[in-house]
Amino acid sequence: MAASLNIPIDRSSPVPLYHQVVQGIEGMIRSGALEPGSKLENEIELAAQLNLSRPTMRKAMDELVRAGLLVRKRGVGTQVVASQVRRHLELSSLWDDLSRGGKAPSTKVLAFRHGPAEADIADTLQLPPGVGVYHFTRLRSVGEKPLALMENWVRDDVAELTEGGLRERGMYQILRDAGVNFRLANQRIGATVADEYQASLLETAPGSALVTMERTAVDDTGRHVETGRHVYRADSYSFEMTLVSR
Amino acid sequence: MAASLNIPIDRSSPVPLYHQVVQGIEGMIRSGALEPGSKLENEIELAAQLNLSRPTMRKAMDELVRAGLLVRKRGVGTQVVASQVRRHLELSSLWDDLSRGGKAPSTKVLAFRHGPAEADIADTLQLPPGVGVYHFTRLRSVGEKPLALMENWVRDDVAELTEGGLRERGMYQILRDAGVNFRLANQRIGATVADEYQASLLETAPGSALVTMERTAVDDTGRHVETGRHVYRADSYSFEMTLVSR
DNA sequence: TGCCATATTTTGTCCACACATAAGCACTAA
DNA sequence: TTAGTGCTTATGTGTGGACAAAATATGGCA
CATH class of the missing domain: 1.10.10.10 (Winged helix-like DNA-binding domain superfamily/Winged helix DNA-binding domain)
Incomplete structure (x- = not known):
């Protein structure tokens, strides 16, 4: 039938x-x-x-x-196709993921800097001469539970970033509102163990497992807008995706 | 121009x-x-x-x-698009990845069993009554260096598996040769720390970081053919992918 | 000069049609 | 009985044309 x-x-x-x-x-x-x-x-x-x-x-x-x-x-x-296939891992942000899941994410900005980029970051973002970066570190929690420690670099000629904005809206939202249309992102997922610093912030034990993610995002004009290094508590977060063969 | x-x-x-x-x-x-x-x-x-x-x-x-x-x-x-974009994470096997990279992978079959499936596996694979599974654990190395510890379940009505075959050809190759056309796979990537058992086999220290991967693969007829739980040494392996927005 | 309306360019969507190819099935002939 | 042959069905590939919508360039008017 x-x-x-x-x-x-x-x-x-x-x-x-x-x-x-x-x-x-x-x-x-x-x-x-x-x-x-x-x-x-x-x-x-x-x-x-x-x-x-x-x-x-x-x-x-x-x-x-x-x-x-x-x-x-x-x-x-x-x-x-038989059942329960989850959605493909999309080009979305952690903030979006959490909001969609009905959670209320909160963000604490631990450090915020604006200036010229270090050589490796300038290279990763393929920065033209004279363009600087915002460099900041954030701690994201759901409810009272810390989930992710995120360090990011954003080129400063696409939007103006502020500590307050990052706390209230999320980085991707700010960039989108500023007219940045993300087209693709390259990311690498791995694992590591928590050091003292990470453990204290994420309220876990040193030596516990963390998921690591490095990502660089490109907008529709081909500019490398943003790059970041994130770590997530392995007991609270994992990456799920569906691979389809051509 | x-x-x-x-x-x-x-x-x-x-x-x-x-x-x-x-x-x-x-x-x-x-x-x-x-x-x-x-x-x-x-x-x-x-x-x-x-x-x-x-x-x-x-x-x-x-x-x-x-x-x-x-x-x-x-x-x-x-x-x-501005260069340096790597290939999308494809529906391929670790064996393929390694071979393409010019490495010579070797496999050791640590355990091999054939019989009825446990309830959770029967559920994951959506097994019809009467269909059993092969259940086996393998250690994959590149050269002398152990890289991954892999536990898999394969339904037994798609192909005949043997220890020797697994050692020499890789699971996916055997299944493809038996006429299985994989269409999609669902996977979850996370992190954990090595326990005594895993550490000894992977020749690393207990407590070191491991990347975990769970995958279920579906063929072109919609059958859930295979599911598995793998762990990789975090210092030797990570998952890389390109996400494209719609 | 500065701004707004308009034209142009280029991709986005949609339709109608034709033929190729793979899979499965029923029928036929050895 | 069985292997092969050809028919049917459904997706795969390719063409032609038409109009819509977005971004940019152009030109005229105040």
């Missing part, structure tokens, strides 16, 4: 038709209306049901396949 | 035209023929140069944008 779709399509909406379909199918999967393993009607039929063309329908399904929610096989059909 | 493309297109080749373009542009970027930050000719023009239609050209560029090599902006054009 092949499943049909029941998705409202609003042709006057500014959101593209294919994206409405993506959201609709995603919703049906997450709500259980489309069961894991179930087969979908063929592309032509589905397109007809929603009064869309096949290319548009296909574009929507392409996205869902990439996101790991659907699986296609030529000559056979399209299936809802 | 907008850059043109000089890519050989073989219309009789079995590899799709849009993919030939992807490879061609990727090659030009990696070889330096297309410099970081440089602007490309517009889509219509590029398509005309290669005697392709605009949709085909666009599909190729879509992939490159997703891969983080290009950046597009409506009304403006398409740019090569």
Whole structure:
């Protein structure tokens, strides 16, 4: 039994038709209306049901396949992938992640500096001559529980940063509001053990496990806007992702 | 000055035209023929140069944008993103990673069992009644240096596994040869500290940092084929990836 | 000179169609 | 009975055209 779709399509909406379909199918999967393993009607039929063309329908399904929610096989059909696939690790910030999860993150700015960049940072950010950086260290907590210790460098020609702003809005929010459109980020995840300094701030024991993350973010004009080195308490945080083969 | 493309297109080749373009542009970027930050000719023009239609050209560029090599902006054009972008973390195995890096990995099978699955594993793999699992633990080294301790469960209705096979070919290779086409994997990366057992096998000190990884892989029919829990020496291994915004 | 309306350029979305190719199935012939 | 052959189905690839929307450049007007 092949499943049909029941998705409202609003042709006057500014959101593209294919994206409405993506959201609709995603919703049906997450709500259980489309069961894991179930087969979908063929592309032509589905397109007809929603009064869309096949290319548009296909574009929507392409996205869902990439996101790991659907699986296609030529000559056979399209299936809802079995269950509980979490969202792909997105280009988002820790603040966003926490807010979405219904938590209330708080931030303490431990150090804040503005000036010329050290050589290695200038290199990583590919800074042109004369451009300086903001350099700051923050401690992020959820409720009373410290979670992450974050050291960041941001080039100073993209936005004006202040201690207060960092405390209240989060770095990514400030940068986005200043018109920075992030396009991609390169990150490396590893592990280390807490030293005295880290342990005291994160309220854990020296020698306990920490997840490390280094990231450099690039905006839509190709500028390396931000780089940072973060450590997270391993008992409270881990990175989750879905890998999809081409 | 907008850059043109000089890519050989073989219309009789079995590899799709849009993919030939992807490879061609990727090659030009990696070889330096297309410099970081440089602007490309517009889509219509590029398509005309290669005697392709605009949709085909666009599909190729879509992939490159997703891969983080290009950046597009409506009304403006398409740019090569500032270099030094590493490849996206792919759905590949540690064995593959090491082999590609020119290393010679070796594997020691520490334990090997075949039988019914424990409840939690049966749940993770969504095993139908009557299907059992192979359960085994391996130590992977590069040269003389131990790198990873890997515990895995594989459902027994997809392929026949043997200790010898695991030692010589790697788990993923065996499964691929048996006709399993992996489509996606869900993984979680975290950190821990080495206990006595792990430390002795990995030839490191108890209490040293380890990177942990849990992964479940799904094949093209939606079956959860394999799940595993791995730990890596943090001083020798980390996960690197590029995140691209939608 | 300075600012706003307009034109141009370029990517974004959408549609209709055609043919290729893989998988599975039923039927036929040895 | 069985292996192979061809049909059917569904996705994969490629083309053509049309219009929308965003960013930028241009030019005219106050």
